[in-house]
Amino acid sequence: MIEQSINKEPIIATDNNGIVIDIRGLYKSFGAHNDVLKGVNITVNKGENLVVLGKSGSGKSVTIKCVVGLVAADKGEIKVFGTDITELDDKQLNAIRIRIGFLFQNAALYDSMTVRQNLAFPLKRHSKSLSPKQEEDAIKEALDNVGLAEAIDKMPAELSGGMRKRIGLARTLILKPEIILYDEPTTGLDTITSREISELILAIQKKNKTSSIIITHDMACAKLTADRIVILKDGIIEAEGSYEELEKSDNDWVRSFFI
Amino acid sequence: MVISLKNIFNDAGNVTQFTARFFKEVLKPPYEIKEFIRQCYVIGYRSLPLVGITGFIMGLVLTLQSRPTLAEFGAESWLPGMVALSLIREIAPVITALICAGKISSGIGAELGSMKVTEQIDAMEVSAIDPYKYLVITRILATTLMVPLLVVFADGVGVLGGYAGININSDVNLLNYFSKVLESLDFIDIIPATIKTFFFGFFIGMIGCYKGYTAASGTESVGKAANSAVVAASLTIFVIDMLAVQLTDIFF
Ligand SMILES: Nc1ncnc2c1ncn2[C@@H]1O[C@H](COP(=O)(O)OP(=O)(O)O)[C@@H](O)[C@H]1O
Numbered sequence: 001m002i003e004q005s006i007n008k009e010p011i012i013a014t015d016n017n018g019i020v021i022d023i024r025g026l027y028k029s030f031g032a033h034n035d036v037l038k039g040v041n042i043t044v045n046k047g048e049n050l051v052v053l054g055k056s057g058s059g060k061s062v063t064i065k066c067v068v069g070l071v072a073a074d075k076g077e078i079k080v081f082g083t084d085i086t087e088l089d090d091k092q093l094n095a096i097r098i099r100i101g102f103l104f105q106n107a108a109l110y111d112s113m114t115v116r117q118n119l120a121f122p123l124k125r126h127s128k129s130l131s132p133k134q135e136e137d138a139i140k141e142a143l144d145n146v147g148l149a150e151a152i153d154k155m156p157a158e159l160s161g162g163m164r165k166r167i168g169l170a171r172t173l174i175l176k177p178e179i180i181l182y183d184e185p186t187t188g189l190d191t192i193t194s195r196e197i198s199e200l201i202l203a204i205q206k207k208n209k210t211s212s213i214i215i216t217h218d219m220a221c222a223k224l225t226a227d228r229i230v231i232l233k234d235g236i237i238e239a240e241g242s243y244e245e246l247e248k249s250d251n252d253w254v255r256s257f258f259i
Numbered sequence: 260m261v262i263s264l265k266n267i268f269n270d271a272g273n274v275t276q277f278t279a280r281f282f283k284e285v286l287k288p289p290y291e292i293k294e295f296i297r298q299c300y301v302i303g304y305r306s307l308p309l310v311g312i313t314g315f316i317m318g319l320v321l322t323l324q325s326r327p328t329l330a331e332f333g334a335e336s337w338l339p340g341m342v343a344l345s346l347i348r349e350i351a352p353v354i355t356a357l358i359c360a361g362k363i364s365s366g367i368g369a370e371l372g373s374m375k376v377t378e379q380i381d382a383m384e385v386s387a388i389d390p391y392k393y394l395v396i397t398r399i400l401a402t403t404l405m406v407p408l409l410v411v412f413a414d415g416v417g418v419l420g421g422y423a424g425i426n427i428n429s430d431v432n433l434l435n436y437f438s439k440v441l442e443s444l445d446f447i448d449i450i451p452a453t454i455k456t457f458f459f460g461f462f463i464g465m466i467g468c469y470k471g472y473t474a475a476s477g478t479e480s481v482g483k484a485a486n487s488a489v490v491a492a493s494l495t496i497f498v499i500d501m502l503a504v505q506l507t508d509i510f511f
């Protein structure tokens with residue numbers, strides 16, 4: 001019901017072979033001496049959870065920010081749903097952005113708004129035909145999905161780190177994205193909360209049939225959520241495989257992530 | 260030296276681009292009317308007490324300071340007119356604008372700066388909401404509209420302060436006082452003084468937004484954004500005032 005009223009393009013068939021994100025030869029540098037990405041190739045298949053590993057500062061966040069056009073790529077192709085987003089104007093880019101959810105490392109909740117307003121903010125703008133009742137239901141449903149229905153009237157400052165992440169996730173889910181990009185969803189949380197978030201990611205994948213890129217340092221999260229893992233090093237993808245494959249890799253450096 | 264010069268040109272280019280974007284987008288829908296009204300309330304209404312108090316004190320002090328000089332020439336009856344004239348033409352607009360630079364420009368700089376640093380602005384952008392429209396245009400419009408109104412308010416309260424100042428030493432009837440004030444005021448005094456307050460308001464909002472919106476990452480840059488917004492806005496107010504005086508001389 002809500003899905004129909006959201007102003008987005010009908011769900012087009014994904015790229016050939018069911019690839020929803022296809023990054024080819026992505027280059028990005030900041031200034032003359034900071035070449036961050038030097039030819040990254042990543043594909044995400046429909047319905048897949050792809051985990052990205054890599055040391056701090058290796059360019060993981062920059063990579064997913066390129067996917068939503070927050071950071072402009074220097075060179076390369078970034079196909080999302082078969083469209084190269086590096087060639088789109090603002091309006092076309094926004095049409096794609098609505099179909100992508102982005103969970104920021106620190107949740108990026110709007111400090112001046114309550115949880116309800118945080119969720120209503122994107123919803124109001126992209127689904128103008130909703131009645132107040134439908135809007136309220138959509139907000140409640142999104143909060144229920146992350147198990148935080150009772151936080152609806154709280155301010156972000158009153159929430160713990162884990163709760164902020166979950167509200168951020170609810171705000172992402174409210175537009176029913178087909179792709180979700182998670183930037184370190186469990187960083188800074190205790191092991192139990194981390195596990196809850198990881199399970200939530202898995203549950204969302206199952207329930208909403210979303211495809212995801214998950215950046216993480218948390219190997220428990222990677223093990224639980226990953227269908228496939230890629231490791232970023234010196235600006236390129238150094239290794240790729242399933243958790244079990246990479247765990248047994250011949251490459252000591254790759255194995256070092258799994259200890 | 261070369262690097263700092265390059266930075267200045269870079270900065271000037273960026274400010275110009277930032278401002279150009281305002282004029283390009285301000286008339287294009289969607290309009291963020293609710294946020295604009297909220298900003299008018301925050302920027303205008305919440306500044307009333309501060310602007311009122313300073314306006315009153317300005318009028319009072321100006322009267323007390325000018326009385327001895329005028330008395331020496333036996334021109335005490337000019338006091339209300341002179342005070343009103345200097346208040347409305349120069350003192351109330353500039354002092355009010357400076358107070359707004361301190362309160363509003365820095366507030367906007369800090370608010371947008373912290374939104375930038377905590378990725379809230381990025382979050383808007385990825386959910387296909389134009390943060391420039393929602394945050395910047397609403398605030399610049401609100402300051403452009405509210406600062407002139409605050410100046411008018413300061414004018415009024417300042418003239419009342421002048422009345423209080425006169426009554427410390429002599430006994431003047433309020434009606435009498437106001438008729439003297441109005442007698443001395445000309446259209447020509449009010450129009451240029453009012454026009455320049457719109458520019459004050461525009462730049463107070465624009466500079467606060469620019470400094471906040473372009474804040475670097477890291478929490479210390481929030482303080483830097485707020486601080487440099489006040490400095491740049493105050494300086495800009497004086498420059499505009501100087502230009503306004505020159506132009507008034509030419510045209511009026
Ligand atoms: N907006 C930016 N301006 C300048 N440098 C940046 C910017 N964003 C990221 N970088 C640089 O890119 C590199 C990779 O950053 P990031 O992608 O955040 O790393 P991580 O893999 O830890 O997420 C870092 O060296 C960082 O300094």
Ligand SMILES: [Mg+2]
Binds near residue numbers: 060061105
């Ligand atoms: Mg990162």
